[in-house]
Amino acid sequence: MKKLFHLFIMAWMVFFFAGESLYAQSVTLSGEIRPRYEFRHGYKTIFPDNHKAANFISQRTRLNFLYGNKYFKFGLVLQDIRVWGDVPQLNTTDVNGLSVHEAWGEVIFNQKLSLKLGRQEISYDDQRIFGNVGWTQQARSHDAAIIRYRPDKTTKIDVGIAYNADKASLYKTDYTVNNYRALQYIWYHGQFKKVGLSLLLLNNGMPYSGTVKQKVVYSQTLGGRVTYNNKALKFNSAFYYQGGKNKSNRSLSAMYFTVNTSYTLPTKFTFGLGGEYLSGTSSENRALNNTDNSFKPLYGTNHKFNGWMDYFYAGSYMNSNGLIDINMPLSQKINQFTFKLIPHYFIAAAKVAVKQSDGTWKAYKSDMGMEIDFAANYALSKNMTITAGYSQMLTTETLQVLKGGNYKNSNNWAWLMVTFKPTFFSKK
Template sequence: MTVSKFPKILGALLLGACSSVALQAAAQESENATLVDALKSGEVGLNLRYRVEVVDQDILVDDTVDQYDMEEEAVASTLRTRLNWRSGSYRGFTGFLEMDDVTAIGNDSYNSTTNGNIDRPVVVDPEGTEINQAYIRYSGGNSIITAGRQRINLDGQRFVGGVGWRQNEQTYDGVRYQYGSADSFQLDYSYVYNVNRIFGEDSAGSDMGGDIQLLHAIYPVAENHKISAFVYNLDLEDLTDNASRTYGVDYKGKFGPIKANLSYAHQSDIGDNQYDYSANYYLAELGADLGPVAAKLGYEVLGSDNDVGFKTPLATLHKFQGFTDKFLGTPADGVEDLYVGGSMKVAGGKLGLTYHNFEAAEGSVSYGDEWNLSYGHKITDDISALVKYATYRADEYSTDTDKLWIMVTANF
């Protein structure tokens, strides 16, 4: 399919906006502030996150794995050390640099996708040291412009996010323009030429390059009610089967004690994608406080067309469709997720429980169901702990899987 001129027009508008803002920045120079002052007043941050992930997964035996003596269990014990530095402000400009190191503690009896342990279940926390973020940012009036390697999280990260759950975060190389404030109209546009994926620099799938345009706008139609609209244009050079254009709308509102979230999106192939398809996405979710329990009920559909499922290659996928990550790639027949859950405060922490039932969006195949349990507790202002457990019981998709996580995070 032919890519329209729409992304190029957006690029021209962004360039004009950047030029205008840069001129304003030069005109607003402080009499006292200097570049040296901005560098001296910079702040250093340190974040440590240690996690043990245990996987018990039945083996799906087929022609691709029967040559190996496959193991059903994996244990990933990893420490992520994150060191960053943020400069002070100079003429509205700031700089930011962040380094991440992921190290396996003890025996790495898991398949990180780069350590060669292909006989173990996959836990995508590969070892390595790399630049996670490195950018220059200008803030002035209602505008923010960020150029360089950066984190981009849009809405609930259903379509664009940083995959912050994994030890190696997903970040974006490009330019981002943000306009507006939380209580008014907001416009967010990014041009991205490369996505630094969670697999690490030693992986063949570490980067996703292309002409990526991300446009997102929010308008508060009334108090406690807002509508957002988005267009995500992924004209990819790498992983071209994910090249697509997605546009849609999202509504979030509150009616007394009831919270509602409704969303619709449409997706079609573009660029060098070999598949010709046109699929839809739907979400309906309700939430309410029932005494001490914050309850929710939701129904999410990632549709299918011509045996191609609705794709979300930039999403923070661990947040959706269950903790066991069985649907990181949408099946050819799509997926329907009917879920119900709740959370409450227990012993100074937060306890959560959710049940998912998965079925094909096309046809009548039952995929399976999953229970998710979590408990998070803030030990001090700087240290927190989290325990999560998930169990997926397969019907006609994938295999039975149990996962357990124990995680401690410290900020300094």
Template sequence: MRRTMFCMIFSLFVGGMMAQPGDNQTTVDVQVRPRAEYRNGALFPRDRGELPARFIADRARLSLGYERSQLEMRFSAQHVGVWGQDPQIDRNGRFILNEAWAKLRFGHGLFAKLGRQPLSYDDERILGALDWNMAGRYHDALKLGYESRRDLLHLILAFNQNDERVIGGTYYHPGAQPYKSMQTLWYAHSDEHFRVSALAMNLGLEGGTADRAETRYQQTFGVNLGVRPDRALDLSGAFYYQMGRTAADVSISAWMAALRANIHATEGLSFQLGSDYLSGDKRESTRFEAFNPLYGTHHKFYGAMDYFYASPFANGLNPGLWDNYAGLNVAITPGLSLGATGHYFSTTSKLQSATGQRSKGLGTEVDLQLSWKLMKDVNLMAGYSFMSGTETMDYVKGGDHTRWQDWAWLSVNIQTRVFQAMW
């Protein structure tokens, strides 16, 4: 891998020096982001007798960019792991390419972008870069597009396989890309006070057996809206509908809706109010009715403790989620801010157990966060969250709601451009 990285750097510099003067730009960016975590009920509620976990995770990333009038390329390699995971004398370092793409510009706003790349659209509900996760989220895809000052149109195409084949196909095993094929069309229009986008996605999901794979198709359609009548108020909403077949060949009919208001009371004080509703599956139904937010940044929406969609439900359930929340952000100084958000969670489908129908209420989560710009290119962030759950939470997520559930973290993000040159 070290030899590969050296060849990448050498090729970019040589390419720049051989090009026409003033037409080329080469950049080198680096990032080091350690994060210490105390997990006493994060992702899943802890059960009676279970002890908290403590660790320090880390991302080290090196990104190389090359750009001229009609061509842009980016290569990014990263090491992601936990302190202590690798031996002091490491002969098999895990340094992988997380980005490797080229973008060709054809003039008049037309372009093609191909290779391993993040897909981040709208507020990242359906397609997100997932930067909170140390590894991030990346797709192997071809993106064709048109972009002007107010209008954007993208067509994303992907076809995945887990190895080179000689004949036939293969059962798409876990650990690779989660879909066999994807076709997505996205359009957005924006001006000073209004923005709207529409998304249509077709996913091919492979099921069946290793001897006989079968691809089922699932469609997601939706719109994302934003209105900003003045500088003090920003309103947004989204609606998505899913149909098609699951990998197990069950008919899908599911939907989600979201509303959010950002109120900027003063220069340093803002409030947020919102509600997200994702349909859940009814076991007595012949259709699958649980909405799947797919490849979005779930940590951003459904509570920082990641109980929902960033981690699965228990007992084979998918009862949906209704998240009503309110929060505030306070800028104490230009480089120091505090935030607090409270969530009340409930299921959107009825839950029937041997003892009768259960309450839909899941519990309340409170998320606190601090952000402090220590110096140029260096940011310190910290957070603390706790969850007060119900008996229904035990049923859909496991654990014991009578135990105290909390989570704390501390992160330093050092990110800078160490080299930039133009020829």
């Protein structure tokens, strides 16, 4: 890690000073250290009997380098992800080691058109389909090529493609990484004064090994999002449809719909009301391997949605009975403090049932419980924040059928996070 760091600094200095007199450029060197303590007692799944809560501290450390001139841009983000104590004091190697979160170059053809190549974050709109998953210490990035077109200040069009392989080889080999094999998408956003409109078409190719030779099966996600922003009053709604084949080569037909609104008072108190519908597959249809009706928010920042305890799409709930989430976000800003309180009520979108020994199916209520999330943030400066949170999940027997554990147990989660984001150098 030390050698890579020294090499990185030397390369930056050479690159900066050698080209300084040639043309206008911008250079930024920044960092991030983010330790986070967590208490987990029923996080992601219902707490089972005869177990004790987990306590640990994880940490993300990043070094960010950005360079740009009128011909191209360059970005490099190195990161180290660790849990305090995962290596001994006299350490020679890390468990995870230093990794490259982003490494990309962007060719600037003109003021309207560019091509971005390499390892990069892909994030659009509210991050429901594409997001960087910033809450997780490792976050998400893609190996992709993106054509970026900006014809004017109110219009954005991106066309992205990706093709993944395990390694450089002499002939075609199976792809065994838990990832897509190929991906293509087009995204549009237009801003019409107070109204914003986004459209997305995504063709997602997953490796399928259920045949003699591995093949790629494709699903399509098509939809859009509308926003309205009148300062105090905000509104957004989105709809997506998924078709094609899922990664098990079953027919896929699913949909997503959401409506959310909020209003901010002069006292900086904001109250909102929202709902999400993600279609699901009934227990009987899943057992029969019928059409998959479960909507999958493929590469989104799922921690942001459906409760911070990540019971649903941030885990193993993709091929599921779906979800209806009714929520009421509340927030208050007081000087450097921000407080948030978000209650959720969860309902299964498709029938939940368990097959009995006599071949019949026992149905369960659709009510899956409630979650209450609370967080407080204090900004000491623009480069340092302290954030704490507490969440409580009130589960039901229906959720126990889907997730396991004992629904009568208490399920809660608490965390404390300190974020340092210094800018070491910036020149424009």
